[in-house]
Amino acid sequence: MLRRGGLWGAAVLLFLVHAYRIYGTDVALIDDAFIFFRYAKHWAQGLGLVWNAGEPPVEGVSSLLYTALLALGIRLGLDVVVWATVLNLGLALLVLGLLGRCAARRFSPLPSWLPPLLLAAMPAFAFWTGTGMDTLLFTFLLTLSVMWVLDERWVWAGVGFALLSMARLDAVPLFLFTLLFVAAWQRDGRPLLRMGAGFLPLFLPFFLLRWHYFGWLLPNTYYAKTGGGWLALVEGARYVGAFLRQPRFWLLFLLAFVGGWRVRSWQVGYVGSVILLLLLRAVFAGGDWMPHFRLFVPLLPCLALLSALGVSVLFEGGRVPRGLGMGVVSGVLVVVLMGPSWQVLYRTPWRVWRPLRLVEPMHASQYAMGLALRAHVCPDDTIALIAAGAAAYLNDDHVIIDMLGLNDVHVAHSPPQVYKGRWDSGHVRLDVAYLLQRRPEWIQLDTHLFPSPEFHPRDWMPTQRLWQTEAIRRLYEVVPLRVEVPTDSPRPRVGYIFFLHRRDAPRCYK
16 A cells, blocks of 8 residues: 555656646746636626627637636636646646546556556646646546546536536537447447436536627637638648657557557447547647647546556566566656656756746746837727737736637638648638728737847748738838846846837837
């Protein structure tokens, strides 16, 4: 018992070191997390789920449930950044605990510590714990729902999938697949009725209320990111291919196949099917631009479970003592899985012994840009942003136009702007005529931090579309916004992010 407890402690310690020593600096907070924070702040203030105060509601977030949890924290007087960090840390630890419980109950004699240990060694799981996004909530609820299915707790499984679908609507196909899978295995209608009894009373009122409130069947983020047809599918397939090309994941999938081949049960088949569905989900989503394969974080617990099962069956009835063999293979797997983390530590070894802080200072260039922008805008200025995250959150007293359409209904339903035959998920909408009609005082021209105040248009769709419009160049002048990004050294990193300022509008500087 003591030995097993020590191994469990090693798994948790590895996760904490991984998440908050290796990836907890340079602010893991993703810029898009501040979109959640802006909506949660407005909701907590009684303004509703609105992007700009006084405007109609818009579903510009991918998870209403996560936004509600953030708004609850704000209502309780918590700082939203700290609360998001603590919430995601708790969800990550719960996922590790669920994996161990499942291993002990449904995959005996698989050691309960092995799947959490493998998951704790995965850089993507560690990184996305600290981003402030909804990824860990979806991962936790999916893991919980899968565990309840494996335990044959059908009503609770329905409840789990209802919460999962309330977190993200694209989880509904996962629930429908589960119904079909259970129907094929059970050949009995009672589990389906029980899952429906857990799912419908929660999800159906939620879906109808959000439809009535926002006026659209699906979230605004869906409309802003879709419409690419075959181009999006090709980009999604590329994204999946890039994930599967990594040798460490080859090894995990190989071990998962070995475990599934040796332990042929419906539980193993179901977990494997969930992994395949999440891979297909990424294809149809058109991929993703964010680091560490965000769309695949929810499948990592299932992959850790099956690959750990593969390690376990390798030493059944062999000449090598089972405990010794599993210990050696598990150690090698942890080292291999942490490959990207070793590279990070090689470049910046000081990460391990720097002062311990739960939430790091804001180093991100877009956050620094938001602070610099706040010092230049006049009180009634309207700001059009490409990176409508931290800059929008820090300038919450201004009307913000999201040029890419995640938070703008008109832009989200405009035709996609395919640039050079490539689908760039999340960056395919931009209506310049609509933008000119709204006449914002400030327009963000690029998101990149340039080293000098001389503007050279980057080969990127939003920048090129804006810069190539004659009316934009006639009505607006280029303004290099000097940005100071804090670093771990005494001197900040200084650069320039380019904006356009309307020529006939007054300039303010605080």
